[in-house]
Amino acid sequence: MNKKRILSIVLTLFGLGIIGSLIVYKKVINPAHREIAKEVTDFTIDVDDLQFHFLNNPEEATLKYVDKVIETYGTVTEVGSDLVVFEEKVQANFLETNDQNIAVGDNIRIKGRCVGFDEFLLLVKIDQVTTIKIN
Amino acid sequence: MKKNKTLFLVLILLAINVFVYSLQAQERYIDKSGYLKFEASEKLFEPVEAINDVVTAVLNADNGEFASLALVTGFRFKNSLMEEHFNENYIESETYPKAIFKGKLLGFDLSSLSNTPKEFEVDGKLELHGKEKQVKTVVSLHQLDGAIVMKGSFAVAPSDFDIEIPSIVKNKIAKQVNVFLNFNLKP
Numbered sequence: 001m002n003k004k005r006i007l008s009i010v011l012t013l014f015g016l017g018i019i020g021s022l023i024v025y026k027k028v029i030n031p032a033h034r035e036i037a038k039e040v041t042d043f044t045i046d047v048d049d050l051q052f053h054f055l056n057n058p059e060e061a062t063l064k065y066v067d068k069v070i071e072t073y074g075t076v077t078e079v080g081s082d083l084v085v086f087e088e089k090v091q092a093n094f095l096e097t098n099d100q101n102i103a104v105g106d107n108i109r110i111k112g113r114c115v116g117f118d119e120f121l122l123l124v125k126i127d128q129v130t131t132i133k134i135n
Numbered sequence: 136m137k138k139n140k141t142l143f144l145v146l147i148l149l150a151i152n153v154f155v156y157s158l159q160a161q162e163r164y165i166d167k168s169g170y171l172k173f174e175a176s177e178k179l180f181e182p183v184e185a186i187n188d189v190v191t192a193v194l195n196a197d198n199g200e201f202a203s204l205a206l207v208t209g210f211r212f213k214n215s216l217m218e219e220h221f222n223e224n225y226i227e228s229e230t231y232p233k234a235i236f237k238g239k240l241l242g243f244d245l246s247s248l249s250n251t252p253k254e255f256e257v258d259g260k261l262e263l264h265g266k267e268k269q270v271k272t273v274v275s276l277h278q279l280d281g282a283i284v285m286k287g288s289f290a291v292a293p294s295d296f297d298i299e300i301p302s303i304v305k306n307k308i309a310k311q312v313n314v315f316l317n318f319n320l321k322p
Contacts, residue, residue, distance in 0.1 A: 030215070030216060032215065033215045062229065062232050063229060066208055066232060067222075080167070082168060083167065085167070091168075115189055116208055116233065117232075118206065120193055120202065120204050121191055125189050
């Protein structure tokens with residue numbers, strides 16, 4: 001009787017320990033990646049203004065926009081296998097390969113994470129992009 | 136007066152000519168979403184590696200000048216906590232948002248490229264975390280559907296760029312960081 005009780009307590013503690021360490025691992029040591037599409041948008045801004053902020057004051061714009069969730073919209077001027085470029089101002093790289101029917105000249109709205117400003121091509125880069133609307 | 140006017144016209148035409156010529160002469164090959172991966176794993180520990188696939192690379196096909204820009208926030212790790220530490224503690228991406236390489240492919244000649252990879256020496260400078268370091272390596276180039284594919288790798292050390300690795304994780308991160316690149320440069 002006594003032995004049985006001790007055994008069940010030990011087993012319960014052991015089980016709790018495993019569950020606890022799994023929770024610690026999931027939450028603290030290896031938390032899930034962000035899901036940008038499900039996050040609340042930090043800034044909604046057109047591609048023109050977004051590029052202008054980075055051209056005008058790169059340091060300030062970097063602190064304000066980088067790693068934030070951005071919704072932006074404009075006319076598509078280039079379509080690649082995994083990206084679209086808006087008016088030579090903003091480059092959006094899709095989370096998955098671009099299999100949507102986006103063509104040059106379309107007006108679209110996208111959501112993604114701002115990566116920063118590419119001073120070589122004067123492009124604001126956004127990754128993990130999902131399309132919200134094609135007009 | 137008339138002579139002056141003619142001279143002015145000639146100068147303008149000359150300027151336009153030079154401008155147009157320089158535009159034609161500069162044949163640039165660009166990749167907007169180039170691939171960079173770095174690895175600093177130690178045996179027995181969790182792999183330390185990250186991939187950035189929004190890297191910009193530009194090759195001037197006339198003289199072999201090459202430049203590349205990687206926004207450091209674009210490096211993505213398997214482990215999100217590692218990614219956070221990388222950005223906040225090691226690379227300090229808010230203060231130093233980009234890594235830039237500028238250099239030259241020695242002996243580059245566009246007409247020497249074919250479908251089979253050809254190796255070129257690269258000599259240039261890598262700027263990262265507010266520090267600059269000379270990088271010499273070899274890359275291979277080949278043509279594919281009108282584009283130039285560039286592949287290669289090089290090694291750097293965090294200490295070269297004043298990146299301090301805290302002693303608590305020191306044995307989990309390699310002293311030498313291997314960087315792999317793969318660009319698809321289009322005219």
